[in-house]
Amino acid sequence: MELSAEQIAGLIQGTVEGDNTVIVSDIARIEEGREKCLSFLSNPKYEEYIYSTGSSVCIVNIDFKPSKPLPSSLTLIRVKDAYACFAKLLEYYTQLTAKGPVKENPSYISEGAVLGGENYIGAFSYIGAGSRIGAKTAIYPSAYIGDNVIIGEGTIVYPGVKIYQGCVVGSNCIIHAGTVIGADGFGFAPDENGQFKKVPQIGNVVIEDFVEIGANTTIDRATMGSTVIKKGVKIDNLCQIAHNVVVDEHTAIAAQVGIAGSAKIGKHVMIGGQAGISGHLTIADQVKIVAQTGVPSNVRKPETLMGTPGIPIEEFKRAHFGFRKLPQILKRLQELEKRINTNN
Numbered sequence: 001m002e003l004s005a006e007q008i009a010g011l012i013q014g015t016v017e018g019d020n021t022v023i024v025s026d027i028a029r030i031e032e033g034r035e036k037c038l039s040f041l042s043n044p045k046y047e048e049y050i051y052s053t054g055s056s057v058c059i060v061n062i063d064f065k066p067s068k069p070l071p072s073s074l075t076l077i078r079v080k081d082a083y084a085c086f087a088k089l090l091e092y093y094t095q096l097t098a099k100g101p102v103k104e105n106p107s108y109i110s111e112g113a114v115l116g117g118e119n120y121i122g123a124f125s126y127i128g129a130g131s132r133i134g135a136k137t138a139i140y141p142s143a144y145i146g147d148n149v150i151i152g153e154g155t156i157v158y159p160g161v162k163i164y165q166g167c168v169v170g171s172n173c174i175i176h177a178g179t180v181i182g183a184d185g186f187g188f189a190p191d192e193n194g195q196f197k198k199v200p201q202i203g204n205v206v207i208e209d210f211v212e213i214g215a216n217t218t219i220d221r222a223t224m225g226s227t228v229i230k231k232g233v234k235i236d237n238l239c240q241i242a243h244n245v246v247v248d249e250h251t252a253i254a255a256q257v258g259i260a261g262s263a264k265i266g267k268h269v270m271i272g273g274q275a276g277i278s279g280h281l282t283i284a285d286q287v288k289i290v291a292q293t294g295v296p297s298n299v300r301k302p303e304t305l306m307g308t309p310g311i312p313i314e315e316f317k318r319a320h321f322g323f324r325k326l327p328q329i330l331k332r333l334q335e336l337e338k339r340i341n342t343n344n
Contacts (some may be wrong), residue, residue, distance in 0.1 A: 001025060001026075001097075002246065003024060003045070004024075005022050005024070005057050005075045005203040006068075008024070008038065008089065009297045010078070010087070012079055013094060014059065014077040014085065015062075015077065015078045016076070017076065017078060017186075019075050020075070022056050022057060022075050022147070023056075023300045024056055026038070027090070027093065030053050030058065031046065031049040033053035033055030033058075033074060034053045034054045035055075035056055035073075037054070039057070039059070040115060040286050045232030047067075048278055049145070051069070051071070051281075053071065056073075059077045059085055059086050060077045060078055061080070064078070065258045066275055076184025078238050084269065090254075098137050099104065099122075099138050100120065101119060102120055103121040104122050105123065107121050107127075109127045110147075111129070112129040112130050113131045113132070114132045114133070115133045115137075115175065116133060116134045116135030116137070117137065118135050118136045119135070119137050120136075122141035122159070124141050125145070126144045127145045128146045129148070130148040130151065131148060132149075132150050133155045134146070134151055134152045135154075137156070138155050138156045139157045140161075143159060143162075146162075146167070146263075147165045149163050149165065149169070150169070151163075152170045152209065153172070154168055155170070158177040158215075158330075158337040159177045160177045160182075161177065161181070162179075162180045162181070162182075164181065164183060164205075165182070167181050167182040167203070167206070167207075167221070168206045168207065169181070169209075170209035170231070172209055173207060173212065174213070176212075176214050177215045177216070178215050179217045180219070180220045181205050181207070181213075182205045182219070183218060184243075185203075185227075185242060186220065186242060187200075189201035201222055201223050202224060203224050204222065204227075205220070205227045206226045207228075208231040210234050211229055211230075211231070212235070213229075213234055214237035214255070217235055217236070217241070218239075220243045222311055223243050225278065227241065227246075228246045230246070231249045233249065233252075233304055234253070235253045236257070236273070236330050239255065239258070240259070242260050242261040242279065245261065246263075246264045246265065249267045252270050254271060255287075256270050257272075257274065257276070260279030261279040263277050263281050264281070264283065266283050266286070268285055269287065269289070270287075270288045272289055272293065273292070274289050275291060276293075276295070276297060277295045278294075281296045281297060281298045281299075283299045285307065286302035288304040288305070289304075290305065290307075290313065292308070294307075294310060295308045295309070307320075
């Protein structure tokens with residue numbers, strides 16, 4: 001990618017301050033900037049780096065006022081929202097580097113599979129019988145698409161993804177490497193001898209449009225019916241979503257979260273890393289769950305939870321303050337006991 005400052009400003013409706021002909025060919029963080037690199041500054045915590053950056057162009061907010069001289073080689077592009085505009089450029093860059101329509105060999109496409117056209121099919125990928133792949137979808141090398149899978153238009157399936165039979169993935173989704181969709185749910189029942197017998201998992205997974213799923217995440221198929229990830233949900237790496245879970249629209253789930261079977265997660269919920277959610281419960285819309293929180297029961301109203309078991313965050317802070325004081329309290333208690341014993 002080679003663009004001039006003027007071309008970049010045109011893409012993001014910005015104003016150039018400096019050399020509008022300077023060319024950039026790479027992107028870098030402002031503290032790691034090099035010649036011909038594009039950076040951005042939106043967080044004031046990083047302002048110090050703009051006075052020494054080696055980048056050729058930096059996107060800044062309209063109201064940015066330098067407190068020191070800027071490098072003479074640096075051109076600014078002023079915009080309303082530097083972060084949003086930089087994100088837009090990254091999206092543009094991703095589109096430029098996207099795989100073109102091609103079928104690499106060796107790969108296997110069943111005679112019963114239907115492809116919508118303009119697809120990228122990477123080497124060593126497998127597409128099973130009865131599967132339907134939408135137009136402009138990319139299936140990267142070593143991906144496995146089982147029988148009767150449906151994938152919408154414009155979806156990206158990265159290397160090593162496994163999508164088991166009968167699952168449905170919507171349009172414009174991104175599924176990162178190593179993710180497994182539709183493996184059996186953890187369904188076992190003890191018999192009269194206490195031995196676990198497998199409960200067949202005959203449902204599927206349904207993923208709606210504009211969902212992104214991080215690397216090595218697992219989403220289990222339903223025992224019956226569907227495990228459902230609704231529109232716009234964002235799931236980080238290394239998450240486990242169990243059978244018959246429903247995650248409602250535009251919820252964000254950070255890394256290493258575990259959600260047990262049949263839990264229902266509301267809309268616009270935010271779940272921090274390593275949080276655990278018990279099965280068969282309901283989380284209301286707009287709840288925030290702090291990292292490493294354990295949620296063992298229903299959450300019926302929007303609130304922020306912290307701790308194990310999860311309680312409202314202000315209650316947790318007060319309880320934690322008391323916990324930190326516990327050694328001093330115990331010491332005072334021991335001193336009081338000694339005084340009482342001495343007086344007696």
